[in-house]
Amino acid sequence: MVDTRSINQQIRDFDGQQQVWLFGYGSLIYRPGFSYLESRPAFIKGWERRFWQGSHDHRGTMAQPGRVATLIEKPNAICHGMAFLITPEVFSYLDHRERNGYLRFSTPLYFSDEVQGTDKALVYVATPDNGAFLGPASELEIARHIAHCHGASGPNKDYLLNLHAALNKLGTPDPHVESIARHLLQSA
16 A cells, blocks of 8 residues: 555645645545535536546455546546535544545635635645556446455445435536446446
């Protein structure tokens, strides 16, 4: 497993701030697991959600890593999710939860219910150069992979299907997630 906790603790983009917006695009949308001051539907630009990151801890094992969401840079892309207003005390929980290859980044955040206005947000991204990165595959291959993985947080398919349901509930379905979920359900 690639443990990024110590690297993230050295990132100082949000030092001195009493409150920080956190952008969630995967399991944070439906299962934050921490206390927050406020939550709002939001999106970020220039990133797309992809099931290209390996999960050796939560949704898979070292021998059979699951596939979970990360963000890939893509011009003109929009990724919808949920923003949580948090205090810096939550960082240690997040660093532990996102330890398998995810790094803290700062990105402009746009709230879905506002025409204008942005805020700076913290987002955890597993970049292609991390050791747990599995990379691209067809959505059918990803679905087949997910169907057979299970980790400490449960079956990998639960992660996918819960994210799929949460995005649909927000009214922001993601074509990549939709396609993987459809393949998974057709093969069940």
